[in-house]
Amino acid sequence: MRTLMNPTFCTEEQLKSLVEIINYSVENSPFYKDKLNSVDASFSIEDYKKLRFTSKEDLSAYNQKFCAVPKTKIAEYVTTSGTTGSPISLFLTKNDLQRLAKNEKDSLSMMGHNSDDLFQLLTTIDKQFMAGIAYFLGVQELNAGIIRLGPGAPKMQWEAILNYEPSVLIAVPSFIVTLIDYAKENNIDFENSSVQSIVCIGEPIRSDDLSYNILGKRITDNWNVKIFSTYASTEMGAAFSECTAQNGCHLNDDLLFLEVIKEDGNEALHGESGEIVVTTLGVEGTPLIRYKTGDIAKIYRDECSCGKQTPRLGPIIGRKNQMIKFKGTTLYPKAIFDALEEFEAISCYKVLVQKNELGNDEIIVLLEDKFKTHSELDTIKDRCREKLRVLPQFQFMEANKLRGLVYKKHMRKPEKIKFM
Ligand SMILES: [Zn+2]
Structure with a gap:
């Protein structure tokens, strides 16, 4: 049994895979050829930490x-x-696609799904996105069936659910809220539908303490379905997924080597947060060694009640380059988003972060005009003060103008925050 004193989870198998991927990269990746040296069988985890x-x-x-x-x-x-907004390409071989399929098969199985399930895919499968194709391949690998519907179109989604009776949806969780609203407005008996569980991608459904966040609650309060968290990124070509115990997202230790690194450079202990750093094991096309994802999360290193000993990650707290130093405290944009999104009246907002003349960050929350005189404004301010421990400035803007600032044509996601 591992002790909590030694934070790096590294099995013998993993160490072997690390040696393989390092040597493979030194030999084949023009980037790593210049940056790393090949290693031999004496290579240890201490050596790894010096890379x-x-x-x-x-x-x-x-x-x-x-x-x-x-x-x-x-x-x-x-x-x-990419960091500048222009896209980064990742190059996948046929074996890498097989690795993706294995990853999603393992994830879906860990959640308790099997070949008897029918999946409905509500995410984009084209436009060079990885997630849609990864889940498609994973469902095939699981020998289950799939209805490949893609995003949006609640009417069409419900028609397919009623017609084919899928047991599992794979979706961005905020869209599930839209689906529920649509069903209510159109008298669809969604509570007695075939759907039993939802694999949630792209957005967290849990808070820091692993209880459901507002989004998670909005779904589970309205619909008797199981919802599962996942955390993934295109660069790592693998996902961390919840098991049936739903107690954090498990590392797939066949496919990734994980470190969670604190501000001081040390590895995070059980229950501490830090930046997620991964090495992609077994990747041929675009191997990455000690890749800093920029995502901050808590790590849980105790044995899970499902019996697995692999470490688990909590929801993403924020991105490292989006840390805000505000009136003596450190906070991430997500904390501001969470506070604002508790209010159903707020359908659109934008957060601006700018440096004042003293070099400190200033936070401005832009809301629609109507909030200038809205009865909830004081409650919104109180909630922000409570959640963030400090109060940002509030400014108001004409609704359409604000929407234009948030939903930009060339961006894949709404721009909820801007660092000036
Ligand atoms: Zn587990």
Whole structure:
């Protein structure tokens, strides 16, 4: 049994896979050829911790140099948004697609799903996104069936649910709220539908203490379904997923090596938070060694009640480059979003962060005009003060103008925050 004193989870198998991927990268990846040396069988976890980190900036600046296979071996090109907003490409071989399939099969099985399930996919499968294709392949690997509907169109989603009777939905959780609202407005008997569980991607459904957050509550208060958290990124080509115990998202230790690193450079202990750093095991196209994801989460290192000993991650608290230093406290934008999203009256908002003349961050929350005289404004302010321990400035703007600032044509997601 592992002790909590030694925080790095590393099995013998993993150490072997680390040696393999490091040597593979030194040999095949033009980026790592210059940056790392090959290692031998004496390689230890202490040696690993001395290797340089790979940053998102590296991946963005030297994108093509990360490709470790000849062009003819690339089976798929996927993209993810870079630090400057321009997309970063990831190069996947046929084996990498198989690795994705294995990852999602393992994730779906861990949640208790099997080949008898029918899945409905409510996420984009084209536009070079990874998640949709990963789940599609994973469902095939599980020998289950899939209805590949894609995002949006609540009417069509319900028609398919009533017609084919899927047991599982794979979706962005905020869209599930839309689905519930649509069913209520149109007298669809959603409570007696075939859907039993929902695999939630892209947004957290739990708070820091692993209880449901507002979004999670909005779904489970209205619909008797099981909802599962996941955490994934295109770069790592693998996902952390909840098991049936729903007590944090498990590491798939066949596919990733995980470190969670605190501000002081040390590894986070059980229950502490830090930046998620991964090495992709078994990847051929775009291997990444000690890749700093920029995502901050808590790590849980005790044995899970499901029996698995792999560490688990809590929901993403924020992004490292979005840490705000505000009136002596440190906070992440998500805490502000959470406070505002508790109010159903707020359908659109934008947070601006700017430095004042003293070099401190100032936070401005932009709301629609109607809130200037809205009866809930004081309650909103109280809630922010309570949750953030400090009160941001509130400013008001004409509704359409505000929408234009949040929903920008060239962006994949609404721009809820801007660092000025
Ligand atoms: Zn578990």
